[in-house]
Amino acid sequence: MAIDLHTNNTGTALNKSVVTFDAPLNLACGVVLSEYELVFETYGSLNSERTNSILICHALSGDHHAAGLDANGKIGWWDHYIGPGKAIDTNHFFVVCPNNIGSCFGSSGPSTTNLETGKPWGVDFPSLEVSDWVASQKQLMEHLEIDCWSAVIGGSLGGMQAMHWAVAHPQKLKHAVVIAASLRLSAQNIAFNEIARRAIESDINFKQGNFLDYQTSPTQGLALARMIGHMTYLSNDALGQKFGRLVRSGDLDGAEKELVEFEVSSYLNYQGDKFATRFDANSYILITKMLDYFDLTQDHQNNAVDAFKQAQCKFLVVAFSSDWRFSPSCSEEITDALVSADKDVSYLRIESNQGHDAFLLPNEHYEKGLGQYLQRVTQTLIGAQS
Amino acid sequence: MIDTNRIIGDWIEPQSRILDLGCGDGSLLQDLTVRHNIHGYGLEIDPASINQCIANGINVIQHDLNTGLANFADSSFDTVLMTQTLQVLRYPHLVLDEMLRIGQQCIVTFPNFGHWRTRGFLAVKGRMPVTKQLAYQWYDTPNIHFFTYKDFEALCAERGISIVNRTFIGGRASDLGLDKIWPNLFAHTAVYHLAK
Numbered sequence: 001m002a003i004d005l006h007t008n009n010t011g012t013a014l015n016k017s018v019v020t021f022d023a024p025l026n027l028a029c030g031v032v033l034s035e036y037e038l039v040f041e042t043y044g045s046l047n048s049e050r051t052n053s054i055l056i057c058h059a060l061s062g063d064h065h066a067a068g069l070d071a072n073g074k075i076g077w078w079d080h081y082i083g084p085g086k087a088i089d090t091n092h093f094f095v096v097c098p099n100n101i102g103s104c105f106g107s108s109g110p111s112t113t114n115l116e117t118g119k120p121w122g123v124d125f126p127s128l129e130v131s132d133w134v135a136s137q138k139q140l141m142e143h144l145e146i147d148c149w150s151a152v153i154g155g156s157l158g159g160m161q162a163m164h165w166a167v168a169h170p171q172k173l174k175h176a177v178v179i180a181a182s183l184r185l186s187a188q189n190i191a192f193n194e195i196a197r198r199a200i201e202s203d204i205n206f207k208q209g210n211f212l213d214y215q216t217s218p219t220q221g222l223a224l225a226r227m228i229g230h231m232t233y234l235s236n237d238a239l240g241q242k243f244g245r246l247v248r249s250g251d252l253d254g255a256e257k258e259l260v261e262f263e264v265s266s267y268l269n270y271q272g273d274k275f276a277t278r279f280d281a282n283s284y285i286l287i288t289k290m291l292d293y294f295d296l297t298q299d300h301q302n303n304a305v306d307a308f309k310q311a312q313c314k315f316l317v318v319a320f321s322s323d324w325r326f327s328p329s330c331s332e333e334i335t336d337a338l339v340s341a342d343k344d345v346s347y348l349r350i351e352s353n354q355g356h357d358a359f360l361l362p363n364e365h366y367e368k369g370l371g372q373y374l375q376r377v378t379q380t381l382i383g384a385q386s
Numbered sequence: 387m388i389d390t391n392r393i394i395g396d397w398i399e400p401q402s403r404i405l406d407l408g409c410g411d412g413s414l415l416q417d418l419t420v421r422h423n424i425h426g427y428g429l430e431i432d433p434a435s436i437n438q439c440i441a442n443g444i445n446v447i448q449h450d451l452n453t454g455l456a457n458f459a460d461s462s463f464d465t466v467l468m469t470q471t472l473q474v475l476r477y478p479h480l481v482l483d484e485m486l487r488i489g490q491q492c493i494v495t496f497p498n499f500g501h502w503r504t505r506g507f508l509a510v511k512g513r514m515p516v517t518k519q520l521a522y523q524w525y526d527t528p529n530i531h532f533f534t535y536k537d538f539e540a541l542c543a544e545r546g547i548s549i550v551n552r553t554f555i556g557g558r559a560s561d562l563g564l565d566k567i568w569p570n571l572f573a574h575t576a577v578y579h580l581a582k
Contacts, residue, residue, distance in 0.1 A: 316440075335447060336457045339427055342403065346440055349448040351433075365433045372441045 012068035012076075012083040012090060015042045018106065021139050025101075031126035035115060038140055039064050039106035040098035043082060044090030046146070052381055053146045054088060054374075055137060055173075056097040057154030057161035060229075060287050061279060063105035066097040080362050087371035092378045093150060098140055100133045102286045110282035111212065123209030123282055130157070130294045134164045138172070148172055150377055155179035155359035156326065157287070160294050163334070167296065170312040175377055177370070179318040180359040182330035183304055183337075184295040189325065192232050193288040196225035200281045209282050218281045223272030225284060230271050235322035235355035239264060304337035314344040316373045318359070318366065321349060325356035346373065389555050390469060390577060391417050394493050397551065397579045398422060402464035405488065407451055407481070408471035410435050412444030419444075452476045455484040463488055469495040470575075473529045479541060482580075486547060492580040498554070500534030500570040519574050535569060535576040542580065551579035 018039050025033040041064045046053060056066050056078065067082035067090075069075055082088040082095055099107040102125060106112075110125040141149070152162045152173045159181025166176040185193075200206060203221030207214050243264040245252075250260035300307040315338055319331035328349050338345040348369045352358040358366070391414055398404065400422045406415050409428025412435075418424045429449040430436050439446035452475060466489030472478045473496055485492045497519040507515035514524040522529065535554070542549055554573030556565025564572040 332457065339447070340459060340462060342425065344445050345427075345447070346436075346445055347447040347449075348436065365437075368437050369433075369440055372437055376441065376443050 011085075012043050012079065014065075014068040014070070014076075016040075016064070016070070017042070019140065019143055021136075021143070023139065025132070025136060025139070027126050027132045028129040029127040033101070033108070033126065036101055036108035036136070037106070037112070038098045038101070038108075038136060040096060040140060041065055041067075041076075042097075043067050043095040044084075044093050046094040046144075047381075050146055051148070051150065052092060052378075053094045053096060053144070053149055055141070055149050055152045055165075056082070056088075056095060057133070057137070057152065057158035058097065058100065058103075059154070059156035059158045060291065061226075061275070061284075062099075062158070063103065064097050064099035064107075065105075067095070078360065080360075081367070081370065087367050088153065088374060089371070089378070092381075093374070096140070096144065096146075098137060101136050102128045102133075102283060102290070104280035104283040109280065110209075110286060111280040120212045121282075122212055125282065125286060128286060128290050130160050130164050130290060131168065133161055133290075134168060137161070137165075138169060141172070148174060150381065151175040151177055151374065153177040153179070154181070156181060156356065157291055157294075160291075160296070163296050166311040166313050166315070167307050168310075170310055173313045174380075175314050175316065175373075176311070177316045177318070177373070178331070178334060180320055180323055180326050180331070180356055181334070182326040183297060183333060185292055190292045192228060193292055196228050196288060197285050199224040199228065200285060203281075206281060209285075211281065217276070219273070219276035222279060222281050222284060223269075223276040226275035226279075227268050227272040230268065230275075232325050233356040235324065235353055237322060237353040238355055241353070243267065304333065305340045308338050308341035308343055311338075311341070311343055315346070316370070317345060317347045318369065319347075319349050320352045320354065320356070320358035320366075322353050323356045323358060390414075390495055390575065393553055393577050394418070394467065394469075395421055397491075397493055398424065398465050400424070403462075405429070405458070405463045405466045407455075407466065407468040407485070408474075409439065409444070409446065412439035412442050412446060414467070414469060415439075415444050416442050451481060455481070455488060458484075458488045460487055461490060464490050466492045467494075468492070470497065472496045473531045473533070476530075478531055479545060482541075482547065483545065486580065486582050490581075491550065493578065494580060495575055495577045496533075496538065497529075498535050498570065498573045498576050499532040500536065501574045502571045503574070505571075517574075535573065538576065538578070542578075546582075548581050549578060550581050553577045 020037050022035050065076045066078045067076035084091045099105040101107050102109045104111045110121045114121045152165045154162045159178040162176040162178050165173050200218055200221040203218030205211055205216040206218040211217055246263040248261045248263050248266045297304050297307050317331050317335045319328035335347040350366045354361050404424045404426040406428040409430050412428050415426040415428050427445045429447050431450050436446050466485040475481050503517050504515035554565045554569040555575040556572040
């Protein structure tokens with residue numbers, strides 16, 4: 001296991017590790033992954049009873065770098081909420097964040113080498129479901145000799161993993177924090193994912209997914225896919241406030257309107273291009289399909305109450321008022337099912353104009369609610385020790 | 387308030403499922419949990435109160451009561467509570483109907499507008515009453531319905547709601563037993579135990 005330790009100016013010390021599992025992982029699709037690697041970061045320290053750990057589940061495009069600054073000086077995607085004195089307080093908790101399989105930031109996925117062929121997996125990487133991510137996280141948990149998570153926390157696709165943990169491994173977590181998530185995708189959600197996939201597949205450099213063999217990448221298609229996705233993460237209000245009709249170059253009052261570039265266009269193109277350089281096209285297709293397939297209720301006759309009856313943990317459910325990707329009504333469906341299943345649950349509907357992305361951004365009510373919920377978890381930890 | 391908690395505690399079953407509409411900081415649910423081991427959920431709209439509930443370890447669901455309670459199934463709770471909230475709702479009568487649909491029984495408390503202080507305030511000063519129970523000016527009050535316990539009982543009769551039990555709280559007047567003799571004059575708070 002390789003470890004490098006950094007302490008940085010966000011105040012969060014991070015350990016980055018890579019672990020290779022040679023115990024076979026039986027995937028939902030029927031394929032057995034005989035060996036795979038997980039890259040993960042940890043923050044804070046595990047107590048002697050090994051009871052203070054929190055698992056962070058990342059979303060579609062996330063990675064293992066959730067907090068602090070990495071070796072390249074890049075800040076973690078959830079740094080605002082993870083660190084000493086922050087809502088997920090690393091003075092009290094040992095926080096674990098893996099990059100999940102099928103993704104493209106070091107853990108086994110389409111862009112890593114298939115040991116059987118000696119070539120990158122590419123399109124041959126097996127199809128994945130949320131249960132596979134949870135199964136691999138459970139192997140990581142066993143590797144870290146943790147018997148039970150204090151909490152499993154995630155936003156969006158991360159929230160779906162937290163719910164799956166609660167239902168599939170009820171003894172293995174005390175709390176599930178489900179943020180801006182849904183029991184399943186709507187037709188509109190699936191439609192947006194399909195448009196994104198078609199954008200990638202239509203790129204001439206996609207080469208039926210074998211682009212790595214040609215040492216190329218469908219960056220145009222991937223950028224377009226991201227631009228579509230990105231728009232669904234933001235609200236009309238937030239975009240209006242940030243950009244309105246501001247122009248970056250050209251003059252709307254002038255004769256040559258074709259020279260005009262709107263600020264919002266420039267922003268979106270930049271976001272798309274930036275994403276295309278860091279993300280793998282096959283991973284994007286794989287993980288958007290994983291989102292489409294997810295349905296917490298599928299093994300429970302489509303009944304969310306029956307599904308949640310399996311759970312033993314307590315829940316915090318959080319939604320954001322302007323999120324139209326997974327709107328508050330999705331979180332309210334989760335909450336209502338939990339109440340009907342007689343599970344302990346609190347639900348916060350945070351006022352925000354930031355859309356789906358709000359779960360990553362600073363917000364006082366959200367920060368306080370999450371922080372106070374986890375402080376309560378800390379108190380029960382201290383109570384259990386004394 | 388402590389009086390109310392004790393009365394409510396007498397009217398609920400230990401270990402029962404309880405929904406508290408407008409639960410504030412969750413102190414009533416906390417008290418009932420500690421004393422009667424109930425399994426409770428509170429509905430609340432105010433973010434600061436919600437955070438207090440979370441800090442107290444109370445199940446709290448952010449919900450605007452004026453949007454209805456259609457998300458809760460019929461008879462899904464043993465008791466539905468609502469303390470000092472009826473007068474702020476847009477349609478109190480519809481919420482009462484909903485409470486009785488969701489709960490096997492309901493407990494409601496509200497400020498009695500017939501109390502002598504409020505009557506006196508209006509009669510003598512000729513201005514809308516500002517009292518300890520109704521501590522707002524007319525223009526910024528959340529209390530949009532003013533009613534006496536007699537008005538409430540008339541509503542119950544009209545809607546076929548049966549009154550299982552009732553009690554009145556009258557502050558110092560209680561010591562003299564006045565709130566039992568003339569409740570509409572001496573009770574500042576009314577507590578009702580209702581069923582279908």
